[in-house]
Amino acid sequence: MEDRHTPVRSVQRLSLYLRRLERLCQEGARKVSSRNLAEPLGLTAAQVRKDLAHFGQFGTAGVGYDVEGLTEQLRRILGTDQTRSVILVGAGHLGRALLRYKGFRSRGFEFVAAFDVSTARVGKTFGRVRVWPISEMARIVRSHGVRLAVIATPAEAAQGIADALCKFGVKGVLNFAPTTLQTPPGVTVGPVDLAATLEQLSFLIGR
Amino acid sequence: MEDRHTPVRSVQRLSLYLRRLERLCQEGARKVSSRNLAEPLGLTAAQVRKDLAHFGQFGTAGVGYDVEGLTEQLRRILGTDQTRSVILVGAGHLGRALLRYKGFRSRGFEFVAAFDVSTARVGKTFGRVRVWPISEMARIVRSHGVRLAVIATPAEAAQGIADALCKFGVKGVLNFAPTTLQTPPGVTVGPVDLAATLEQLSFLIGR
DNA sequence: CCCTGTGAACCTGTTCACAGCG
DNA sequence: CGCTGTGAACAGGTTCACAGGG
Numbered sequence: 001m002e003d004r005h006t007p008v009r010s011v012q013r014l015s016l017y018l019r020r021l022e023r024l025c026q027e028g029a030r031k032v033s034s035r036n037l038a039e040p041l042g043l044t045a046a047q048v049r050k051d052l053a054h055f056g057q058f059g060t061a062g063v064g065y066d067v068e069g070l071t072e073q074l075r076r077i078l079g080t081d082q083t084r085s086v087i088l089v090g091a092g093h094l095g096r097a098l099l100r101y102k103g104f105r106s107r108g109f110e111f112v113a114a115f116d117v118s119t120a121r122v123g124k125t126f127g128r129v130r131v132w133p134i135s136e137m138a139r140i141v142r143s144h145g146v147r148l149a150v151i152a153t154p155a156e157a158a159q160g161i162a163d164a165l166c167k168f169g170v171k172g173v174l175n176f177a178p179t180t181l182q183t184p185p186g187v188t189v190g191p192v193d194l195a196a197t198l199e200q201l202s203f204l205i206g207r
Numbered sequence: 208m209e210d211r212h213t214p215v216r217s218v219q220r221l222s223l224y225l226r227r228l229e230r231l232c233q234e235g236a237r238k239v240s241s242r243n244l245a246e247p248l249g250l251t252a253a254q255v256r257k258d259l260a261h262f263g264q265f266g267t268a269g270v271g272y273d274v275e276g277l278t279e280q281l282r283r284i285l286g287t288d289q290t291r292s293v294i295l296v297g298a299g300h301l302g303r304a305l306l307r308y309k310g311f312r313s314r315g316f317e318f319v320a321a322f323d324v325s326t327a328r329v330g331k332t333f334g335r336v337r338v339w340p341i342s343e344m345a346r347i348v349r350s351h352g353v354r355l356a357v358i359a360t361p362a363e364a365a366q367g368i369a370d371a372l373c374k375f376g377v378k379g380v381l382n383f384a385p386t387t388l389q390t391p392p393g394v395t396v397g398p399v400d401l402a403a404t405l406e407q408l409s410f411l412i413g414r
Numbered sequence: 415c416c417c418t419g420t421g422a423a424c425c426t427g428t429t430c431a432c433a434g435c436g
Numbered sequence: 437c438g439c440t441g442t443g444a445a446c447a448g449g450t451t452c453a454c455a456g457g458g
Contacts, residue, residue: 007448007449009449009450010449044450044451046450046451046452046453047449047450047451050449050450050451060457060458061456061457061458062457062458063458
C-alpha cells in the first residue's frame with residue numbers, strides 16, 4: 001500500500017479520525033472499532049476501514065485499532081509527527097486571528113513569521129509571532145526552509161504573493177483570499193472560501 | 208430542471224462562477240463563454256455547462272452567457288439576491304475577525320448580532336455588530352427570523368450551542384469549531400476545519 | 415463470534431463528442 | 437462557424453458482503 005494516488009477525500013477524513021482518536025485517548029480508551037471511530041463523525045465503519053487500508057494494515061481482527069498506535073501512524077502519514085513551520089502573509093483581522101488560533105500549534109504547525117505591506121503592522125507581534133515587511137519574505141522563507149504558507153491578504157494581492165512564495169520554495173498554500181490562485185505543478189493550494197461556504201448553506205436552506 | 212438533488216460540488220462551483228462573473232462585469236464584459244468562465248478557475252468548459260444545466264438554460268448558442276443576466280440567476284439560485292441575516296456565536300479572535308470580514312456583506316450576508324459567554328465581551332461592538340449574552344440568543348434569533356449562524360466557539364461548547372440554535376429555528380450552521388456537529392435532519396452544517404485543511408496540505412507536500 | 419481487510423457491485427459525478435441553434 | 441446543451445462513455449469513490457484471523 002502507501003501508494004501515491006489515494007483519494008483526496010480519504011486524506012481529508014484522516015484528519016477527522018485523528019481528532020476523534022485524540023478525544024478517545026483523553027477518555028482513556030485503548031482500543032477502538034471502525035464503527036466507534038466512524039459513527040460520531042457521521043461516517044460508516046466500512047469507509048473508515050477502506051480509508052485506512054490505503055496506507056497499511058493498522059487493525060487487529062476481532063479487536064479493532066489501538067488508539068495510541070493509530071494516532072501515531074496517522075500523524076506520520078499526514079507529516080505532522082514533526083512540527084511544520086508555517087508563515088502568514090496578510091496580518092489583517094483575519095490573519096491576526098489565525099496567528100492566535102490554538103488549533104494549529106496543537107496539531108503540529110508553528111507560525112515562524114508573518115508579513116504585511118502596512119508599515120503600521122510591521123514590527124508588531126501577535127500571538128508571539130512578529131510581522132515583517134514583504135521584502136524580508138524571501139530571506140526568512142529560505143532560511144527556515146518554510147514549505148507551508150497561509151495567505152490572508154485582499155484578493156487583489158493574493159496571486160502576486162503566491163507567485164513569490166512559489167519562487168522561494170513554498171509547496172503548500174492555505175488561501176483565505178477570495179480568488180482562485182494559479183500555481184505551478186508541485187505546489188498545492190488549499191482554498192478556504194468563507195463567503196462561498198456560506199452561500200452553499202444559503203442554497204441548501206432555500207428561501 | 209431546478210431539481211432538488213443537484214450534486215453538492217456543482218453548487219460549490221456556482222459560488223466560483225459568481226465571483227468570476229463579478230470580475231468580468233467590472234472589466235466591462237457583457238458576454239462570456241463557458242470556456243472563459245471556466246479556465247481561470249481551473250475548471251473545464253464542459254463542467255460549467257453541465258453545472259448550469261442543472262438549474263436551467265441560461266446561455267445563447269454561438270454567443271455564450273450574458274454576464275449580468277447569469278449573475279442575477281446565480282444569486283437567485285443561491286438565495287443571496289436578498290440580504291440574509293446571520294448571527295455569530297463566539298466572539299474570540301476568530302469570531303471578531305469574521306464580524307469584520309468584508310466578503311460576507313458584499314455577497315449578501317449581514318451579521319445582525321453576536322453572542323458570547325464572556326461578560327468582558329458582552330456589550331462591546333465589533334465591525335458595527337453588538338455582542339450579547341447567550342441568554343438573549345433565543346429572543347434575537349426568533350425576532351429576526353435568523354436561519355444562518357456561524358459558530359466560532361471552543362470545540363467543547365459547539366455542540367451545545369448548535370442544539371440551542373436548531374431549537375430556535377436556525378437551518379444552516381457554519382462551524383469553525385474543531386468538532387463534528389450532530390444536527391437534526393433539515394439543519395445543514397458547513398464545516399470549516401482550519402487545522403484539517405493544513406494537515407491536508409502537509410500530507411500532499413510530503414516530508 | 416466479533417471485527418478487520420478487501421474484491422465486486424453499485425452509484426455518482428466528470429469527460430467526451432456531437433447534434434442543433436443563432 | 438462558434439458555442440450551448442446533452443446523451444453516452446468513463447472514472448472514481450462508496451457501499452456491500454464475505455473471507456479470514458484473533
